[in-house]
Amino acid sequence: MEVGQMQRRLAEFTKSMFMEGFLDGQFLQLQQLQDESNPDFVVEVVSLFFQDSEKLLNDLTLALDQQNVDFKRVDAHVHQLKGSSSSIGAQRVKNACVVFRNFCEEQNLEGCMGCLQQVKQEFYLVKNKFDTLFTLEQQIVAAGGSIPAMEITSF
Amino acid sequence: MKSVGSCFPNCQRFILPHQGILIPLSHSEMGSHLKIDPPPCSLPSSFFSSSLSFLAAVAPDRTPVEMGVTAESQFHVLAVDDSLIDRKLIERLLKTSSYQVTAVDSGSKALEFLGLNAEQARNSHTTSVSPNYHNQEIQVNLIITDYFMPEMTGYDLLRKIKESKSYKDVPVVIMSSENVPSRISQCLEDGAEEFFLKPVQLSDVNKLRPHLLRGRSKEQHPNSEKRKDREEILSPERTRTRYDVPEVF
Numbered sequence: 001m002e003v004g005q006m007q008r009r010l011a012e013f014t015k016s017m018f019m020e021g022f023l024d025g026q027f028l029q030l031q032q033l034q035d036e037s038n039p040d041f042v043v044e045v046v047s048l049f050f051q052d053s054e055k056l057l058n059d060l061t062l063a064l065d066q067q068n069v070d071f072k073r074v075d076a077h078v079h080q081l082k083g084s085s086s087s088i089g090a091q092r093v094k095n096a097c098v099v100f101r102n103f104c105e106e107q108n109l110e111g112c113m114g115c116l117q118q119v120k121q122e123f124y125l126v127k128n129k130f131d132t133l134f135t136l137e138q139q140i141v142a143a144g145g146s147i148p149a150m151e152i153t154s155f
Numbered sequence: 156m157k158s159v160g161s162c163f164p165n166c167q168r169f170i171l172p173h174q175g176i177l178i179p180l181s182h183s184e185m186g187s188h189l190k191i192d193p194p195p196c197s198l199p200s201s202f203f204s205s206s207l208s209f210l211a212a213v214a215p216d217r218t219p220v221e222m223g224v225t226a227e228s229q230f231h232v233l234a235v236d237d238s239l240i241d242r243k244l245i246e247r248l249l250k251t252s253s254y255q256v257t258a259v260d261s262g263s264k265a266l267e268f269l270g271l272n273a274e275q276a277r278n279s280h281t282t283s284v285s286p287n288y289h290n291q292e293i294q295v296n297l298i299i300t301d302y303f304m305p306e307m308t309g310y311d312l313l314r315k316i317k318e319s320k321s322y323k324d325v326p327v328v329i330m331s332s333e334n335v336p337s338r339i340s341q342c343l344e345d346g347a348e349e350f351f352l353k354p355v356q357l358s359d360v361n362k363l364r365p366h367l368l369r370g371r372s373k374e375q376h377p378n379s380e381k382r383k384d385r386e387e388i389l390s391p392e393r394t395r396t397r398y399d400v401p402e403v404f
Contacts, residue, residue: 026354033247033357041247048240079303083332084240087354 003145010136011148017133022126027089046130049088053123056081060116064109074112075104081119092122230367234258235265235300235312236330241353245299245330248360257295262307262315265300269293271319292321296367301353302331302338310342317346324373326366330355 001009017023034041056077063074082097096119103111137147232254236242242258249256259265266272270293298316300309309329316322329342332353339350348366351359 026356029354029356030244033244033251035251038247045240045243048243052240079332080238083238083353086332087238087240087244089354 003140003143006136006140006143007145007148010133010140013133013136017129021092022090022129024089024091026086030088043134046088046134049084049090050127050130052084053081053093057116057120057123060119064112064116069107069109069112071104071107071112075101078104078119090122090126093119093126096122229253229255230296230371231255231257231294232363233265233268233295233298235260235262235298235304235309237261237301237304241301241330241355245355248355248357249299251357252360252363254297262300262304262309262312265298265312266315269295269316269319269322271315271322295322295325296370297326297328297363298322299328299330299351299363302329302342303333310338310345313342313345313347324370326363326370328363328366 014023018027030042030045060074060077060081063070063077078097078100082094082101085091085093085097096115100112100115100119103115140147232249234242234245234249234256236245236258237260239260242260246256246258257268259268263272298312300312302309309331313327313329316325316327326348327346328349328351329347330351330353331338334352342350349359349362
């Protein structure tokens with residue numbers, strides 16, 4: 001596949017991530033902060049998010065598995081996850097966290113368990129999407145091309 | 156700006172095409188102290204200071220070079236946030252705006268850095284920031300802190316800063332992911348200049364500049380007063396008559 005085709009594929013893929021609600025405007029802000037002096041900024045921040053979130057999801061699973069669930073603790077973890085997903089523009093994860101926090105407030109264990117599943121699902125979905133995105137970018141760069149800037153008005 | 160050896164000609168080669176002027180203020184064995192007259196163009200002087208920092212940093216003898224552009228020296232911002240991702244983000248946002256950044260992960264680390272928490276610094280075993288044992292006043296032009304942090308909230312930090320002698324005039328900005336009007340007004344009432352909702356964006360960071368510039372003009376004001384006093388002392392001498400008649404003041 002030649003560079004032009006790869007670039008078009010990347011643009012379409014990124015656009016679909018926005019259309020399907022995986023990403024919101026905050027991700028565009030991240031891309032704007034990337035430049036020649038910080039060429040890997042987006043990858044670095046998103047990778048940090050993955051590492052951070054996997055740990056949080058493990059902590060959440062553990063916290064909800066206790067005899068006496070400490071809902072405040074669970075809420076603190078979800079708050080953190082909500083914050084970091086919001087910071088990178090992972091909209092669907094963030095929205096799932098909002099619902100999760102409501103159940104924490106109500107101390108509704110079943111609701112929380114359901115939300116945890118939902119958040120995990122959204123997390124792995126967006127992680128897969130990002131893996132594809134970054135692979136496409138790497139292929140373009142390896143072929144000597146450049147990553148096209150996002151056209152904000154195209155959707 | 157102090158430059159070394161081949162750095163000066165390199166800086167000169169960079170700035171001259173832009174019609175800027177490099178003025179040596181002093182020469183020494185270790186290098187020259189230079190002043191930059193920013194060129195008359197639309198690029199901000201911060202562009203030149205950061206580009207020249209780069210040039211200076213790649214000086215062949217690898218001597219650490221100090222860059223202090225007297226035309227407009229960099230503002231130093233202390234960022235406080237317990238989230239690693241948010242810290243990285245705010246650091247990038249601030250650096251993009253050409254600010255010098257120190258980022259710490261807690262209120263107590265911030266106080267330690269500022270030298271306001273000497274007691275705690277001596278007792279703590281793990282410090283990722285070089286502890287300020289001697290209560291030296293650090294040059295900080297703005298402090299931006301997250302609200303919700305374990306142990307010490309951004310609000311608590313705000314209070315402590317406003318109570319300190321050295322830093323009470325430093326502008327403080329609070330960030331939060333939650334839009335709680337009572338929280339916002341409480342922070343603003345107790346001295347915070349701005350309250351940003353997370354995720355913080357470039358447009359928010361642009362709002363910081365007037366606070367920083369105001370702080371800078373306050374710093375410069377005491378100097379201009381001293382100059383005025385000196386002039387007042389001089390002028391009676393100038394008006395003294397040539398006959399040297401002693402005048403009673």
